[in-house]
Amino acid sequence: MAKIVHANLNACGGSERLAIATIEALNEMGFVVDVETCTPLEIENLENSFGHLNINIRQVKQLDLLSNFLNLNTNASNYDSHYDVIINTHGDVLPYLYQNSNNNCSTCNTNVTNNNNIPHIKKIVMITYCHYPMLPYCVKTKEYINFLRKYIKFAEAKDSNINNTIIDKLLSNAHRLYDLMMTNTIILTNSEFSKRAIKLLYKNIEEPIVLSPPVAVETFRRAALYSKEEERENTILVVSRFNPGKQVENAVRTAKILYEKKKIHYNMIIVGNISKTDLDYLSLLKNMIHYYGLKNFVKLEIGASFERLLHLMSKSKVYLHPLAGEPFGISVAEAMAAGLIPVVPHIGGNSEFVPERYHYSTLEEAAEIIKDALLLQNMGFKISNNKINNDTISEYNLRVNLSNMVLGLSTEDYKKNLRKIIGCLLRRKEKEEIPLLRQQNSQKVKEARMTEGEEIST
Numbered sequence: 001m002a003k004i005v006h007a008n009l010n011a012c013g014g015s016e017r018l019a020i021a022t023i024e025a026l027n028e029m030g031f032v033v034d035v036e037t038c039t040p041l042e043i044e045n046l047e048n049s050f051g052h053l054n055i056n057i058r059q060v061k062q063l064d065l066l067s068n069f070l071n072l073n074t075n076a077s078n079y080d081s082h083y084d085v086i087i088n089t090h091g092d093v094l095p096y097l098y099q100n101s102n103n104n105c106s107t108c109n110t111n112v113t114n115n116n117n118i119p120h121i122k123k124i125v126m127i128t129y130c131h132y133p134m135l136p137y138c139v140k141t142k143e144y145i146n147f148l149r150k151y152i153k154f155a156e157a158k159d160s161n162i163n164n165t166i167i168d169k170l171l172s173n174a175h176r177l178y179d180l181m182m183t184n185t186i187i188l189t190n191s192e193f194s195k196r197a198i199k200l201l202y203k204n205i206e207e208p209i210v211l212s213p214p215v216a217v218e219t220f221r222r223a224a225l226y227s228k229e230e231e232r233e234n235t236i237l238v239v240s241r242f243n244p245g246k247q248v249e250n251a252v253r254t255a256k257i258l259y260e261k262k263k264i265h266y267n268m269i270i271v272g273n274i275s276k277t278d279l280d281y282l283s284l285l286k287n288m289i290h291y292y293g294l295k296n297f298v299k300l301e302i303g304a305s306f307e308r309l310l311h312l313m314s315k316s317k318v319y320l321h322p323l324a325g326e327p328f329g330i331s332v333a334e335a336m337a338a339g340l341i342p343v344v345p346h347i348g349g350n351s352e353f354v355p356e357r358y359h360y361s362t363l364e365e366a367a368e369i370i371k372d373a374l375l376l377q378n379m380g381f382k383i384s385n386n387k388i389n390n391d392t393i394s395e396y397n398l399r400v401n402l403s404n405m406v407l408g409l410s411t412e413d414y415k416k417n418l419r420k421i422i423g424c425l426l427r428r429k430e431k432e433e434i435p436l437l438r439q440q441n442s443q444k445v446k447e448a449r450m451t452e453g454e455e456i457s458t
Contacts, residue, residue, distance in 0.1 A: 002031040002085040005063065005096045007151060009035070010042045012049035012273055013241055014213060014330040015131055018414075019089040020046070021214035022129075023055045025415040029422065031085065036061040038151040049273070051219070051306045066152050068096075069173045070166075083124060085422060088181070091128035093135050093147055095178035097185065098126055125425045126185040130208070132194050132327040133201050135178045139171050146277065148174075186425065190328035191349030197327075209421065214414035215333040217406055224314035224338035225403050229395055234266045234374050237316040237340065239309070239331040240323070242274040242282050242302065250322035250363060252285060256292045257367040264371055268320075269312060271301045313338035318373045320366065326350055333406045339399030341373040353406060 004026075006019045026033050033056065035041065041060045047053055080086060080098045088096045138144035148170060182198070187208035189195050195208050236255070240246045248270060255268045274282055282300070289298050304312070319335030321344040326332075329350035332342050336354070343366055344350045346359035360366040376395055393401070 001034070001083050002026045002087065003034045003036060003080065003083050005036045005086065005088045005094065006090040007037065007063070007094045007147075008039045009037055010039055010045050011241075011275075012046060014328070015090055015092075016046070017050060017216075017330065018129065018213045020050065020053060020055060021411050021414055022087055022089055022418065023057065024411075025418045026085070026087075026422075027054075027056050028415065029419055032058050034059050034061060034083075036063045038063045038065060048305050051216075063151075065148065066170075069170045069177065080124070084426065085125045085127070087127040087129065088185070089129050091181070091187075092131040092133065093138065093144070095135065095174055095181045096128075097177060097181045098124060123429055125422065125429055127188060127422075127425075128181055128185040129188045129190075129211075130182070130194065130198060131190055131213075133182070133198050136175060136201060139175045142171065144171055144174065150275070150277065188421070191352055193347075193349040193352065194327045211417055211421070212409050212414065213328055213330055214411035215330055215337065215406060215409045217333070217337040217403075217410040220310065220313060220334050220337035221339075221403055223310040224340075225399060227314040227339075231315065232317050233315050234264070235312075235316040236266060236268040236318045236320050236370060236374075237312055237335065238268065238270040238272075238320050238322060239335070240270070240272045241278075242272050242285065242300075243278050244281050245323075246272075247323045248272070248281075248285060249288060250324075251320055252288045252292065252294065252298060254320060254322070254363045254366050254370070255294055255298050257363060258370060259292070259294060259297060261367065261371065264374055266297065266370075266374060268298045269301060269316070270298065271304045271309060271312060274302055310338075313340065316340055318343060318370050320370065321345065321350060324348060333409050336402045336406045339403050341398070341402065343369050343373065353409070355402075355405075 004019055004023055006016070009016050009019055023033050023035070035057050037060060041057070043053065086096075086098055088094060135144065138147065145167060148167070152170075179202075182202050183205055187198060187205065188211045189198060189208045190210070190213050192210060195210055198208050199205070238248070238251045240248050240251075242248060251268065251270055258264065258266060270285075282302075285300060289295060289300075301308075313335065317340065319332065319340040319342050321329055321332050321342065323329075324345035324347050326345070326348040329344065329348065332344055332350040332354065336342050342350075342354045342358050344354050344359060346361050351359055358369060360369055
């Protein structure tokens with residue numbers, strides 16, 4: 001039996017796609033899968049964003065964050081003891097750690113720098129997929145309160161100090177539980193960029209395993225890559241949640257720079273979902289578009305269906321990613337699979353699979369790269385022995401080359417690699433009573449990620 005822990009699968013972002021693919025992989029291994037989440041599961045909403053889902057979930061459990069974060073000084077129950085595998089797919093902001101019911105609150109009385117005090121659980125593989133170690137920063141800036149408010153209803157207290165005391169305790173306990181989770185579970189992450197950030201924050205843990213998240217490569221290739229060039233328009237596509245943390249305003253500012261150059265006709269479409277808590281941010285973006293005089297050039301689309309996204313991919317020429325420091329960027333890989341020319345910041349996980357010529361460090365550079373891409377200037381290259389050559393090629397072949405570069409990031413590759421990791425961990429767990437995969441060097445990590453002599457794709 002297995003359990004997936006995720007705050008809100010209905011958000012329909014990259015981490016939710018990863019959670020769904022993880023459930024699929026576990027189903028394919030023969031696991032009965034439960035899901036624990038803070039919100040009811042809306043399959044219709046998920047399929048509207050991701051297409052038909054091939055998953056089998058036994059039951060959806062309610063995750064009680066308030067009790068989880070407040071009651072760290074109570075004995076843990078035997079609640080999770082019947083699972084063989086527990087995977088936290090929302091491990092950047094949602095701390096979760098199974099506690100041994102034979103031990104009085106390991107999370108309450110343990111110094112997080114000494115993880116030897118944590119009870120070792122036989123036959124339970126605990127995995128955390130950390131997209132990026134966000135929680136410590138969010139707690140420090142108190143931005144984590146916004147996360148808590150999404151899933152915890154704070155009663156209106158007559159004494160505001162009481163309310164603040166509760167919130168401070170929640171923040172402190174969430175941070176402590178997060179530290180324990182990161183130092184006592186098997187850490188998977190999405191890129192070398194994220195891996196470095198984890199190691200910088202948690203210097204004493206061993207190597208996290210880089211497992212690229214699932215990208216629907218073949219779906220985007222079939223739907224968009226082979227569209228006729230005359231059908232593609234001078235459209236710059238941006239795919240992002242409308243959330244301040246996604247820095248969507250950078251896309252609007254880039255559109256303003258392009259407009260001021262007046263050297264090229266273009267339009268920009270920004271597609272994404274939004275939560276009720278971010279409506280003010282959406283208003284800010286609309287006001288920016290109006291203030292800059294971009295009403296005829298920049299369009300916002302909220303809640304576009306998966307079919308609509310595929311259509312936009314087939315009609316657009318360039319994909320712009322506005323967020324610097326993105327841990328991975330599934331939408332970037334999707335756009336490349338669809339044959340769009342990616343324009344991304346030079347810092348972040350997506351810079352690891354996007355050719356360097358499409359990296360920007362300023363918005364002015366981004367605008368210049370986009371202009372060249374739309375005019376097809378200085379864009380051609382060939383790939384030979386995994387190296388980029390500067391030979392000029394046709395626009396069609398350029399798009400195919402870009403698409404080929406993300407073939408190894410497919411959903412099937414993710415599931416295959418995850419199945420190998422889980423299988424290896426389960427076999428070792430039968431022999432050991434200590435947390436697994438704490439290898440001392442990258443070679444041992446590589447060996448642990450192999451079965452029957454077959455290496456995991458990266």
